[in-house]
Amino acid sequence: MTHTLRTEKRLRASETFAPLHAGSAMAFPARTEAQQTLQRVRQKQQVIDDLIAGRLDLFQAASHFQSLSTGGPDGGTSFLGDRETSNPENLCRAVIGWANLALRERPERAALLAERLEHDLQSHLAQHGGVCILGES
Numbered sequence: 001m002t003h004t005l006r007t008e009k010r011l012r013a014s015e016t017f018a019p020l021h022a023g024s025a026m027a028f029p030a031r032t033e034a035q036q037t038l039q040r041v042r043q044k045q046q047v048i049d050d051l052i053a054g055r056l057d058l059f060q061a062a063s064h065f066q067s068l069s070t071g072g073p074d075g076g077t078s079f080l081g082d083r084e085t086s087n088p089e090n091l092c093r094a095v096i097g098w099a100n101l102a103l104r105e106r107p108e109r110a111a112l113l114a115e116r117l118e119h120d121l122q123s124h125l126a127q128h129g130g131v132c133i134l135g136e137s
Helices: 002-016 029-052 058-069 082-086 088-102 107-128
Strands: none
Touching (some): 029 088, 088 107
Protein backbone atom coordinates (compact mmCIF):
# COMPACT_ATOMS: atom_id res chain seq x y z
CA MET A 1 0.00 0.00 0.00
CA THR A 2 2.86 2.38 0.77
CA HIS A 3 4.29 1.72 -2.67
CA THR A 4 1.01 2.66 -4.32
CA LEU A 5 0.81 5.95 -2.39
CA ARG A 6 4.34 6.90 -3.38
CA THR A 7 3.55 6.17 -7.03
CA GLU A 8 0.43 8.33 -6.82
CA LYS A 9 2.41 11.20 -5.31
CA ARG A 10 4.98 10.99 -8.07
CA LEU A 11 2.27 10.96 -10.71
CA ARG A 12 0.59 14.00 -9.22
CA ALA A 13 3.88 15.88 -8.99
CA SER A 14 4.79 15.05 -12.58
CA GLU A 15 1.38 16.25 -13.78
CA THR A 16 2.12 19.65 -12.27
CA PHE A 17 5.07 20.31 -14.58
CA ALA A 18 4.70 20.61 -18.33
CA PRO A 19 7.13 18.40 -20.21
CA LEU A 20 9.94 20.09 -22.12
CA HIS A 21 10.19 19.15 -25.76
CA ALA A 22 13.47 19.07 -27.67
CA GLY A 23 12.29 21.78 -30.07
CA SER A 24 11.05 24.08 -27.35
CA ALA A 25 12.79 27.45 -27.16
CA MET A 26 12.26 27.46 -23.39
CA ALA A 27 13.91 24.09 -22.82
CA PHE A 28 17.42 25.19 -21.83
CA PRO A 29 17.94 28.98 -21.56
CA ALA A 30 17.29 29.11 -17.80
CA ARG A 31 19.79 26.34 -17.20
CA THR A 32 22.41 28.08 -19.35
CA GLU A 33 21.87 31.38 -17.53
CA ALA A 34 22.14 29.62 -14.17
CA GLN A 35 25.35 27.90 -15.27
CA GLN A 36 26.80 31.25 -16.37
CA THR A 37 25.86 32.80 -13.05
CA LEU A 38 27.47 29.94 -11.13
CA GLN A 39 30.60 30.29 -13.27
CA ARG A 40 30.79 34.02 -12.44
CA VAL A 41 30.37 33.22 -8.73
CA ARG A 42 33.25 30.71 -8.96
CA GLN A 43 35.38 33.31 -10.74
CA LYS A 44 34.60 35.88 -8.06
CA GLN A 45 35.56 33.35 -5.39
CA GLN A 46 38.89 32.88 -7.19
CA VAL A 47 39.40 36.66 -7.25
CA ILE A 48 38.76 36.76 -3.50
CA ASP A 49 41.18 33.85 -2.97
CA ASP A 50 43.81 35.83 -4.90
CA LEU A 51 43.05 38.95 -2.85
CA ILE A 52 43.39 37.06 0.43
CA ALA A 53 46.65 35.45 -0.75
CA GLY A 54 48.05 38.86 -1.69
CA ARG A 55 48.19 38.20 -5.44
CA LEU A 56 45.71 41.04 -6.07
CA ASP A 57 45.13 44.34 -4.33
CA LEU A 58 41.70 45.77 -3.55
CA PHE A 59 41.47 47.79 -6.75
CA GLN A 60 42.56 44.94 -9.01
CA ALA A 61 39.98 42.69 -7.35
CA ALA A 62 37.31 45.39 -7.80
CA SER A 63 38.21 45.63 -11.49
CA HIS A 64 37.71 41.87 -11.87
CA PHE A 65 34.44 42.08 -9.96
CA GLN A 66 33.25 44.86 -12.23
CA SER A 67 33.85 42.83 -15.38
CA LEU A 68 32.25 39.73 -13.82
CA SER A 69 29.28 41.68 -12.45
CA THR A 70 28.19 43.13 -15.78
CA GLY A 71 27.26 39.71 -17.08
CA GLY A 72 30.29 39.30 -19.28
CA PRO A 73 30.78 40.04 -22.95
CA ASP A 74 27.35 38.69 -23.90
CA GLY A 75 25.72 41.57 -22.03
CA GLY A 76 23.86 39.25 -19.66
CA THR A 77 22.13 40.24 -16.49
CA SER A 78 24.12 42.29 -14.00
CA PHE A 79 25.15 40.11 -11.07
CA LEU A 80 25.29 43.07 -8.70
CA GLY A 81 22.78 45.89 -8.83
CA ASP A 82 23.51 48.92 -11.01
CA ARG A 83 24.31 50.94 -7.88
CA GLU A 84 27.14 48.57 -6.96
CA THR A 85 28.65 48.33 -10.45
CA SER A 86 28.33 52.00 -11.36
CA ASN A 87 29.97 53.29 -8.17
CA PRO A 88 33.61 52.19 -7.82
CA GLU A 89 33.63 52.79 -4.06
CA ASN A 90 30.61 50.50 -3.65
CA LEU A 91 32.35 47.92 -5.83
CA CYS A 92 35.39 48.03 -3.51
CA ARG A 93 33.08 47.62 -0.52
CA ALA A 94 31.45 44.62 -2.20
CA VAL A 95 34.90 43.05 -2.57
CA ILE A 96 35.62 43.72 1.11
CA GLY A 97 32.31 42.07 2.00
CA TRP A 98 33.07 38.99 -0.11
CA ALA A 99 36.52 38.72 1.52
CA ASN A 100 34.94 38.94 4.96
CA LEU A 101 32.49 36.22 4.02
CA ALA A 102 35.27 34.00 2.64
CA LEU A 103 37.07 34.24 5.99
CA ARG A 104 33.95 33.87 8.16
CA GLU A 105 35.41 30.82 9.91
CA ARG A 106 38.54 32.80 10.79
CA PRO A 107 37.11 35.99 12.31
CA GLU A 108 40.46 37.37 13.51
CA ARG A 109 41.95 37.09 10.04
CA ALA A 110 38.77 38.49 8.47
CA ALA A 111 38.90 41.52 10.77
CA LEU A 112 42.57 42.19 9.99
CA LEU A 113 42.01 41.89 6.25
CA ALA A 114 38.89 44.08 6.32
CA GLU A 115 40.77 46.70 8.33
CA ARG A 116 43.68 46.69 5.86
CA LEU A 117 41.40 46.87 2.81
CA GLU A 118 39.30 49.64 4.37
CA HIS A 119 42.53 51.55 5.13
CA ASP A 120 43.65 51.11 1.49
CA LEU A 121 40.28 52.39 0.28
CA GLN A 122 40.23 55.39 2.65
CA SER A 123 43.83 56.30 1.73
CA HIS A 124 43.00 56.11 -1.95
CA LEU A 125 39.87 58.23 -1.47
CA ALA A 126 41.80 60.85 0.51
CA GLN A 127 44.60 60.98 -2.03
CA HIS A 128 42.54 60.93 -5.23
CA GLY A 129 39.12 62.17 -4.14
CA GLY A 130 37.45 59.08 -5.54
CA VAL A 131 38.07 55.61 -6.85
CA CYS A 132 38.90 54.78 -10.43
CA ILE A 133 38.63 51.10 -11.33
CA LEU A 134 40.77 49.78 -14.18
CA GLY A 135 38.67 48.97 -17.18
CA GLU A 136 36.10 51.70 -16.53
CA SER A 137 35.09 53.70 -19.55
